[in-house]
Amino acid sequence: MTTEPKVSADDLLRWYGQGVFPMADSRHDRQIFLVDPVRRGVIPLEGLKVPRRLARTVRSDRYEVRVDTAFREVIRSCAEPRPDRRETWINGVIERLCGELFDRGRAHSVEAWRGDELVGGLYGVALGAAFFGESMFSRERDASKVALVHLVARLRFGGFRLLDAQFVTDHLTRLGAVEISRETYRSCLDEALRAEADFLAAPVQTPGAWAMQSSSQAS
Numbered sequence: 001m002t003t004e005p006k007v008s009a010d011d012l013l014r015w016y017g018q019g020v021f022p023m024a025d026s027r028h029d030r031q032i033f034l035v036d037p038v039r040r041g042v043i044p045l046e047g048l049k050v051p052r053r054l055a056r057t058v059r060s061d062r063y064e065v066r067v068d069t070a071f072r073e074v075i076r077s078c079a080e081p082r083p084d085r086r087e088t089w090i091n092g093v094i095e096r097l098c099g100e101l102f103d104r105g106r107a108h109s110v111e112a113w114r115g116d117e118l119v120g121g122l123y124g125v126a127l128g129a130a131f132f133g134e135s136m137f138s139r140e141r142d143a144s145k146v147a148l149v150h151l152v153a154r155l156r157f158g159g160f161r162l163l164d165a166q167f168v169t170d171h172l173t174r175l176g177a178v179e180i181s182r183e184t185y186r187s188c189l190d191e192a193l194r195a196e197a198d199f200l201a202a203p204v205q206t207p208g209a210w211a212m213q214s215s216s217q218a219s
Contacts, residue, residue: 007032007093009100016125016132017193019186021166024091027079032093040185041168041177043133045160048152049176050212057142058149058208063112063119065150066205071102074109074121078135090135098134101125108199110151112143120144122151129195130162131155146208148175153211158201162192 015021015034022032050058075098079090101107106127112120120143122136133151138144155163164185168177180188202210 007097009097009104009106012097012101012125013106013127016127016130017189019182019189021132021134022094022097023089024094025089027088027091029091030093032091035166036182037167038182039168039179040182041165041172041179042185042188043148043152043163043165043172043175043177045152045156045163047176047178048149049174050149051174054142054145054149055212058146058212061208063114063140063143063146064205065147065208065211066111066113067154067200068102068108068204070111070118070121071107071109071123072099073118074111074123074137075099075135077118077121077137077139078123080137098123098125110147110154112138112140112147114140121147124151124164126160126197126199128193129160129197130164130189130192131160131199132164133166145175150206150208150211153213154199154202154206155197158199159195159197160192160199161195161197162188164189 020034020036023035024032075095079088098107107125109121109123119140120138124131124133136144165172165177168179
């Protein structure tokens with residue numbers, strides 16, 4: 001299903017609430033389409049798997065982790081071409097809509113900083129007690145993974161019930177992501193939308209030791 005670019009941030013929220021999400025064919029495509037996978041990727045908030053080496057990196061505070069201090073820079077960084085992916089599904093329409101949701105407190109970024117340099121991070125949309133993870137990027141080793149560990153800790157602390165990863169990759173599978181059916185996902189989503197959660201219940205800046213206190217599984 002193709003959607004014309006004249007859509008609103010409210011349309012975006014409605015789509016997420018219905019269990020679908022937008023993508024574009026390329027960065028410069030002016031249209032978006034809605035995706036409703038038969039199998040949906042999720043990261044169980046009780047089942048994040050943190051390998052020992054990554055756990056050491058998180059606890060070391062090699063990266064300073066903050067939230068919502070550079071949302072637009074994060075989404076632009078997620079849209080940059082990479083050696084393994086020359087094109088992106090994040091076009092100008094999606095970037096604009098997510099920026100509007102951020103201004104309304106409905107979209108958030110988790111950022112990994114080294115000094116004054118943004119070296120990794122992720123962003124997504126919060127609705128009820130569901131968080132829809134959209135994309136992540138990394139310019140230094142494990143920077144995006146550290147951001148993900150902090151995200152899961154923050155979601156658990158704030159009372160979230162669902163972390164939607166959209167599609168499962170090998171990278172996410174190693175961290176505990178699983179595939180569930182469309183029907184199971186819709187059931188989990190409905191339950192999460194009936195609940196309330198607070199993404200900013202935890203401080204804007206959080207140490208690695210705090211992040212590791214979530215119910216992650218060391219491996």
